[in-house]
Amino acid sequence: xxxxxxxxxxxxxxxxxxxxxxxxxxxxxxxxxxxxxxxxxxxxxxxxxxxxxxxxxxxxxxxxxxxxxxxxxxxxxxxxxxxxxxxxxxxxxxxxxxxxxxxxxxxxxxxxxxxxxxxxxxxxxxxxxxxxxxxxxxxxxxxxxxxxxxxxxxxxxxxxxxxxxxxxxxxxxxxxxxxxxxxxxxxxxxxxxxxxxxxxxxxxxxxxxxxxxxxxxxxxxxxxxxxxxxxxxxxxxxxxxxxxxxxxxxxxxxxxxxxxxxxxxxxxxxxxxxxxxxxxxxxxxxxxxxxxxxxxxxxxxxxxxxxxxxxxxxxxxx
Ligand code: ES4
Ligand code: ZN
Numbered sequence: 117x118x119x120x121x122x123x124x125x126x127x128x129x130x131x132x133x134x135x136x137x138x139x140x141x142x143x144x145x146x147x148x149x150x151x152x153x154x155x156x157x158x159x160x161x162x163x164x165x166x167x168x169x170x171x172x173x174x175x176x177x178x179x180x181x182x183x184x185x186x187x188x189x190x191x192x193x194x195x196x197x198x199x200x201x202x203x204x205x206x207x208x209x210x211x212x213x214x215x216x217x218x219x220x221x222x223x224x225x226x227x228x229x230x231x232x233x234x235x236x237x238x239x240x241x242x243x244x245x246x247x248x249x250x251x252x253x254x255x256x257x258x259x260x261x262x263x264x265x266x267x268x269x270x271x272x273x274x275x276x277x278x279x280x281x282x283x284x285x286x287x288x289x290x291x292x293x294x295x296x297x298x299x300x301x302x303x304x305x306x307x308x309x310x311x312x313x314x315x316x317x318x319x320x321x322x323x324x325x326x327x328x329x330x331x332x333x334x335x336x337x338x339x340x341x342x343x344x345x346x347x348x349x350x351x352x353x354x355x356x357x358x359x360x361x362x363x364x365x366x367x368x369x370x371x372x373x374x375x376x377x378x379x380x381x382x383x384x385x386x387x388x389x390x391x392x393x394x395x396x397x398x399x400x401x402x403x404x405x406x407x408x409x410x411x412x413x414x415x416x417x418x419x420x421x422x423x424x425x426x427x428x429x430x431x432x433x434x
Contacts, residue, residue, distance in 0.1 A: 127208035127425030130356035135392025136197040190231025248277035248431035255288035281309035312337035354428030361391035371410035
């Protein structure tokens, strides 16, 4: 008998809450809020989930997020994701949220953070989930806008533990956000950043050396730079790798080409994550199962990957 990957205790460190918005909830919230969606039904929406790259996906992801308006919507979104975590024995989560996607539409920071944290606190009380929330800046917008977002989040400082950087990577290097990350770090926020998903290895170096990140999101293009691999191994900088995401966004043609197990065997602190599970075809268990089916991941490798998810956490885990 092989290891039960659903029962395996897991920790998820790379999940965008807006990317956990399942089509049926998107339709329910659209109706509740009187918003028209450009799709007739769940099936035609799902049919649009055919991406050639990160930007293709982001265009749909930002459109989908427009159904989120009320505190209750953010609560329902987060609650639905955490219900999946419970069903898959994911006992620790460090989710991202993108405040600018909402505040730029007139939704208040209090509404966004209030709904998300209500669901997180409830899961902690109900079944012992441990968590740390991460506020992400949108890198296609300016550093000034990121600074204003950090200002707007200050009244809610106790509700998040980290700052991150996401959205369109190419042409928006980490160094663009040097000052806002320095300010966040001074406030005790732990810095992470997406780097080396579509962008070059130099973006991973910048995330480490200019933003001071304690963990790299994706980071898979580090394989192109042996000196960078050595740095990541020496400092045991965790990489939050997202296998199904990388296939859906065509970072790799097939999972058979994915370097995750090579990186693990090379001694890097790699973890498995779902990224945007509603859009990419699976949550944590499905990502682990795909690695077994397509790459021949052994039970021992699965256990090491799962343990890395706890070792690489920003905050204490249960
Ligand atoms: C994202 Cl896969 C990915 N990459 C960058 N930014 C994102 N936001 C949501 N998913
Ligand atoms: Zn991501």
